[in-house]
Amino acid sequence: MIRINLLGQTRPKASRRPTMAVDTGGAMPVAFIGAGVLVGVLVLGFFYYTWEKQLTEENNKIKALQIQKTELEQTKQQVEAFEKQKTVLQQRVNTIEQLQRDRTGGQDLLDMVANTVSRTENLWLTQMTRKGNSxxxxxxxxxxxxxxxxxxxxxxxxxxxxxxxLESKQDDKNQAVQTYVFQITAEIAPPQPAQARVANTPTLSAAKTPARKG
Known part of the structure; x- marks a missing residue:
């Protein structure tokens, strides 16, 4: 439809609202920076959590090793105490064994040697000396x-x-009777029960000691 202006006045044109231009080019770097910061925070948080977890595990291991060390030290002290007690007991045993050996070298030993000599034909002793167990x-x-x-x-x-x-030879000093002189060494054995010694003692014929001429 055509409109005609009869008044001859110019109709003002309708004003248009100005439009604002949106610049998206400047916001993109800010978004990237924010995203980078967020990713960095997450990465740092992950590493911090991992590091703290490892640190906690290492601390727990150290505590366990310290407890084990304490237990080992206590065990070591107990072993040392047992060793000292063992040494004391061993000294007592050695003392008892020494007393028994000395007892063996006393009257029983002399009686045994005397009986053995008396049961051996044509033999006698001129000297007997003891030094320790010899x-x-x-x-x-x-x-x-x-x-x-x-x-x-x-x-x-x-x-x-x-x-x-050690030695056995004919006595050259005594020409009237044939005589042999000898030297013997014997190592005394640890004490045995009396029954065992009696069982081991041989039975010999009665002694016949020749008369010695002065």
């Missing part, structure tokens, strides 16, 4: 067999663990 015997006999029988009897007595003859 017993030295000097004597004479009418034959070498008598010396061998005497050594065998000493070994079977149970009082000695080692018997050796």
């Amino acid at each position: 017993l030295a015997m000097d004597g004479a006999s009418a034959s070498i067999n008598a010396v061998a029988n005497f050594i065998t009897a000493l070994k079977r007595s149970g009082y000695f663990q080692k018997v050796e003859i």
Whole structure:
């Protein structure tokens, strides 16, 4: 439809509202920066959590090792106490064994040697000396067999663990009667029950000691 202006006045044109231009180019860097900061915070938080967790685990391990160390120190102290007690007991045992060995070297030992000599034919002792657990015997006999029988009897007595003859020879000083002189060493054995020694003692014939001429 065509409109005609009869008044001849110019109709003002309707004013248009100005439009604001939106600049999106400047907001993009800010968004990226914010996103980067957020990601950085998350990463740092993750590493901090992981590090704190590892630190807690290490602290727990250290505490466990300290507890184990304390227990080991207590065990070490107990072992040292047991070792000291063992040493004291061993000293007591050694003392008792020494007393028993000394008792063995007393009257019982002398009686055994005397009985062995008396049961060995044609043999007698001239000297007997003891040093510690070693017993030295000097004597004479009418034959070498008598010396061998005497050594065998000493070994079977149970009082000695080692018997050796050092020397056995004919006595040149006594020409009237054939005589052999000898030297014997015997190592005293640890004490045994009396029944065992009696069982090991051999039975020999009665002694026949030749008369010695002065």
